[in-house]
Amino acid sequence: MKKIGMMTLALLLAMPAVAQAAPADVAAAVAATDRPAEAVKLDEGRRPAEVLAFLGLEKGDSALDLFTGTGYFAEIMARAVGPEGSVTAWEPANFYEGKGKATLDALTTRLPNAHVLATPATAPAFPAERFDFVMINLNYHDAYWESEKYKFPRMDPAAFLGAIYAATKPGGIVGVVDHVAAPGGDTRAVVEKLHRIDPAVIRADFAKAGFVLDGESNLLRNPADDHSKLVFDPAVRGKTDRVLYRFRKPAA
Template identity: 55%
Template sequence: MKKLIFAAALALAPLAAAQAVPADVATAVSAPGRPADAVALDEVRKPVEVLRWLGLRRGDRVFDFLTGNGYYAEIMARAVGPTGHVTGWNTPSFMRNERIRTALNGIHERSPNTAFYGTPNNAFALPEQAYDFILLHLVYHDTYWESERFGIHRIDPGTITAALFRATRPGGTVAVIDHVAAEGRDTRAEVEATHRILPATVRADFERAGFEFVAESDMLRNPADDRSKNVFDPGIRGRTDRFIYRFRRPLRSR
């Protein structure tokens, strides 16, 4: 198997010049070559509407936190075009998964403006002001999770939001999409039981790190979701109640 192209040193070209040209997300989503299982998720994930609302632009330098099998990484890489770039990060256990490695290899072959790498979550670090756009799709809750099986260490989520803040260029966007939790349970206990998180917890965490809250979208909300269920429950998987938050790194430090 062809080896992945890793961003081991995280050496990126200079940031693209500020621009207002929206990324061509619709063309990226409809382009041939995407795996059938990824295409099947488009109906419920609404990537065209989501990325347009979030303001992804041509030429953006993008970081995909816990990219998994690269569903959004591939779409964003095509959408930002050859002057842009997408870096996807996973923990080592995910990078050792043959299915995920095969998927990421395929993405890099189709979109050379991608790179993927893995480090333990307790050693997460990023270069300063390297990214115009950072996406956390259904994964921020995992900063409160720990799993010996998957090699996920118990960490302070504040170390992640601080690293993301440092890595975002002034004026850059950080987007969080996650499963809505029910009220009344400790965050770590909730994540362990259901892999959900309260939107208020996410907003507080990112604002504490220095981000400005910009807006919220309800395009992925599902009021019929039983929030007591684990998100992997077959009865609700793929159709959970989800919030979308857009944050910005201020142009000037506080």
């Protein structure tokens, strides 16, 4: 065994202990009594406390919620990370400037550590290496979607992931939940028809962007789901088969 000199030992003892980050208090955040009733109704199917625990959200994290929509996960995360943390809720500008603004403005009024960022879908702009934790819930497939009706432009998935990679801190986490599509087929055509995506496409895209698959959970899988149905079909809505991935940006 290598001996440690007295001077070296004294220096080691004098060094401050490295603080270990504590898990975010997600259960308390979900249980908050002033969350919107419409959000609470989604908890049973989305299982946010278990999802965020698996993904590893921590107190004090700086988090980014992509395609935030009504701010469902942004609100839970803002409560869970505490006042020393923060959440940026990103929404494509055309959705935010439409019916989303009032809902998200109410969210930021309730929670001072929550902030809204709205940019064009084709030009997401995030601060460099700003976020410890990124969430994409049921919307990564939209990087392959376009709609004249909803004024949603054709995105470049590689450019979108490049922007996310640049915004994530080294060692940071990106959590992805999405509706499962059957393997094969043209991704854009499948997304247009069903709003689902082949999990293999997600994994390949993130690997190409430089992320590492750090974990996968069956928490939201549903083998009874009919993968040929549109996710908004009443027969499957809220009960689709969903993958849950934890990707990590390499620390070095």
